[in-house]
Amino acid sequence: MRAALDLAREVGYVKLSIEGVAVRAGVGKHTVYRRWDSKGQLFLDSLLSLNGPVLDYRDTGDIKADLRRQIYAAVDLLGTPPWGPLYQALLGEAQHDPAVSVSLNERFIRPQTEKTVARLRAAQEQGQVSPDFDLDLVMSILSGPLYFQFLVTREPITHAYVDRVLEALFTGLGPRP
Amino acid sequence: MRAALDLAREVGYVKLSIEGVAVRAGVGKHTVYRRWDSKGQLFLDSLLSLNGPVLDYRDTGDIKADLRRQIYAAVDLLGTPPWGPLYQALLGEAQHDPAVSVSLNERFIRPQTEKTVARLRAAQEQGQVSPDFDLDLVMSILSGPLYFQFLVTREPITHAYVDRVLEALFTGLGPRP
Known part of the structure; x- marks a missing residue:
């Protein structure tokens, strides 16, 4: 999730891809897909996980x-x-x-x-x-x-x-x- | 624009691409891009052109x-x-x-x-x-x-x-x- 937020800050949310997040996190893309089946679900988890x-x-x-x-x-x-x-x-x-x-x-x-x-x-x-x-x-x-x-x-x-x-x-x- | 609306009805708006619209309309993709530089602009023109x-x-x-x-x-x-x-x-x-x-x-x-x-x-x-x-x-x-x-x-x-x-x-x- 940290990898996703860092990457999003650099490339923007439109260009963010599950594949890109996997590369940044150093894991296979299936590992990321197992947890979030879409960008939207990843965004939602990121939003709810931030300690606001x-x-x-x-x-x-x-x-x-x-x-x-x-x-x-x-x-x-x-x-x-x-x-x-x-x-x-x-x-x-x-x-x-x-x-x-x-x-x-x-x-x-x-x-x-x-x-x-x-x-x-x-x-x-x-x-x-x-x-x-x-x-x-x-x-x-x-x-x-x-x-x-x-x-x-x-x-x-x-x-x-x-x-x-x-x-x-x-x-x-x-x-x- | 008709090509875009017809195609969107079949594949949905997410999967609609400027390239797909060009193929459906039988023109080059640059012809479509000259008129609309993004999907969003194409959607807006389509919306405003419908005789509602x-x-x-x-x-x-x-x-x-x-x-x-x-x-x-x-x-x-x-x-x-x-x-x-x-x-x-x-x-x-x-x-x-x-x-x-x-x-x-x-x-x-x-x-x-x-x-x-x-x-x-x-x-x-x-x-x-x-x-x-x-x-x-x-x-x-x-x-x-x-x-x-x-x-x-x-x-x-x-x-x-x-x-x-x-x-x-x-x-x-x-x-x-």
Whole structure:
């Protein structure tokens, strides 16, 4: 995995091949294939194995502050190599490799979603989130605008952008009565 | 372009190559490369050349109904071959080919964003959208949850999902005073 990350830093994720990783690691390519049957699976394991900060929600009693802090941490991580390019390459692979997409969801997206829903449920019980808000959608709604920027417009995700998105999501589109 | 779409239907977008397209079209590969210097650019031109329904907003005076109608049309398009797999392949290419990402934004995302902001601005002036809502973010906020489902969780985007997202976005996270 270290060989893969080192090599990726040199040649980029597009040109990375299982064969190249095997050569760098000094093993046969079948040894690498036995462990990862695709580049996407290798990227996912690499991502999950990096000792990054744990993306857990605090509960200080202030939902906006806790969300802001957690999203800042995720955004800062994306700005720190190799996280951003690795995650982007992984999501690129997931577009044509359904097995990668399934693993990504099982091992990363779903656990994050559960934590997010749990933190928001507590906030809803404390009256900090509208009782009408559909909590099951909160992961799509909170992270969708970030993924849109990360994968589609490719503009940098700044803390200021995070603040504006949070404000807009709390305000909502509908006029207040 | 027809050759590319026909071939892609048979072999899939991953295995599609500029060389393969040239063979199918009965021309030299340099002829194809002169027109498209990458698979991603070919996908983008193919997508924009398909005679699909025009994604324009109506203004019936009811913003929620007009948004719903427009998003249903986009979602239905994604469910009709070759749109969905073609757009997914294009977004996959955009993750490792910055030139594709730039063209996609200039030729597709930005014009859609301008139409969306214009329709929402009219609604805000009519009092149907909160005066506090940050209109510049509306494209990220409206389409982010759809892209998240399309590119990350890969769950089907149903009309019911669109309805729930619109409700949640109009409600907003914040409690009503």
